[in-house]
Amino acid sequence: MARKHHRRSLVPRGDIAPFLKSYAFVGIGALVFGALTFSQALAGLDATGRNPMVASPFRNPVAPLNMIRVGASEDKKRIEVSNSKRAAMIARESLERSPINPNALHMLALVAETRGEGKKSAQYVALAEKLSRRHAGSQMLLAGQAMQAKHYAVAIEHIDRALRTEPEITPQVFPILADALRFSDFRSYLSIALRRKAPWRDSFFAYAAAQPYAQSGTAQLMLGLSGLKDSTDMRVAVALLAQGLTASRETDLLKRLYMHVPPASIGLRNRPTEATFRDISLLDGVPPVAWGVNEDTTNGALVAAGKMPGTVNINGWAEAGYGSVVAIKLLWLPTGRWNLLYSGKGNVGGAGARSNWEVRCVRPLADTSLTSSVNIFTAGSGTKSLGFTVPANCPVVLVELSVRGSLSGGASQVDLTDVRLVRGATN
Incomplete structure (x- = not known):
């Protein structure tokens, strides 16, 4: 009996799981704070009070600032810098040696946050951005502050800039963005950034499509974007969404998504012309729409x-x-x-x-x-x-x-x- 070259699998291969931890070094300091404030603002949008805060490790080696311990508080609601007095001293000494030093300003901003001096923190991180808009930590800190001020579009601009600058932070940022897809307003703001051909867009689709809680929001986000192009990540995302939306019985959403994505992403040469798919012999595409x-x-x-x-x-x-x-x-x-x-x-x-x-x-x-x-x-x-x-x-x-x-x-x-x-x- 020939049993090779099976046509399609009913179950998607692999599982994309977020890599999450609680504490980080100074290189992640602003990212942690950005995650904290960003997610706290999102939790304010949620009547359940659920907090999607994720603080994960990311290190951008800058000595001696990397020796300072920075992390989330026990209740995950604020940033904490160990020995903030010494941290501020090291940051100022670093600025004396190198005035054009966004990392030192960045540390001073985190120290200010630890001390509850939000206005001073905003001033330091604003100076850091003036020195370099390619400092991922500062961009995430600015994103968190913008979220606190309910300037959501601005917050996502900073996140986009951070992801373009340091793609390595996607394991820390993607879980937060995926969780936020449950908010329709957030999807609207995020789609603005994605229309600017964000290089991380398709990889985010693939990540979010693998999270059951984010599949509906991912599909709706994709439907709001025109001119999608075929890619390996796009194919992964569509295959996962076809499985997930069928399991959650959101078949109308699946139907619209299938008609919307690039034909090549579902294995077709041309875009389907009929949403009924009356031809039961359709072998191409993604199951279970295809066999x-x-x-x-x-x-x-x-x-x-x-x-x-x-x-x-x-x-x-x-x-x-x-x-x-x-x-x-x-x-x-x-x-x-x-x-x-x-x-x-x-x-x-x-x-x-x-x-x-x-x-x-x-x-x-x-x-x-x-x-x-x-x-x-x-x-x-x-x-x-x-x-x-x-x-x-x-x-x-x-x-x-x-x-x-x-x-x-x-x-x-x-x-x-x-x-x-x-x-x-x-x-």
Whole structure:
């Protein structure tokens, strides 16, 4: 049995997890403070009071300032500089040796924050920015101060500048931005920065798309941007969103996103022209909008183009004791009567083997079965017709093929050919 070169996986590979810690050195000092104030301002927008603060390590080596310990307070609400008096002394000595020194001004700003002198901190960091707009720490500190003042667009400009200057800070900044995507106003401000061809845009999409809490916001953010270009990160983002939005039953949002992203990002040469995707043989694209298959060698499937136009062939299998859905496809179908046509035969490895189709309407709160087939292993040869009616209130239809192996014995295999979908009643 040929089981190589599986067509599509039902499960995205890999998991992008944020690397988060609580404390940092002076190189991260402003980034920590920026994260604190930025996220505190976001928490003020959230009725739950949830705080997405993330303080992670980032070091920009500047001696001897790096010897000073800087981190978040225990309650994660403010910056703390250990021995602030000594820190201020070192910063001033550094300025005497090198007046054009944004790092020293930066430290003085952090010391001022530790002492609750917000106005003085703002003055120091403003001077630091005048010396260099490419100091990532100062930009993040300015972003935090702008968020406190509710100047959200300005805050995101500073974050954009920091990310362009120091791409290495993305593990610290991306979790904060991803969490903030739940706010529609924030998405609007962020989209302004992304329209300026931010070089970190697609990598942020890929990161945010991997976070279940941020998938809806990521899709909505992408829909608000025109002229998206294909890239490796864009393909990763779309594949993850297709899986996630299906799981969360946000299929209308998925439908609009699929029609919006670059065709190459979903494996197509041309942009889809019909949102219904009536052609069940669509093999390109991202599952489950395109055919998705289980790649497990003990219980999986292959999907390939059939000989007849608009058809597919499916080879599914299951070892004894295994059973699951092996192939799925989402379909946005108009209301009315439909028929799934197929020819099939199976090789049964023992008693208890079963294979069947299931067609379900996927709704936000619950699925409704529209029809299911008889056991393909025992149905005999010849063309089969599985009819179902799509009701008016059905946003999307999910077609599934399951294969369950025998209770004991060898592997069971089913071969379906000329699988196609036709509208209306058939004889």
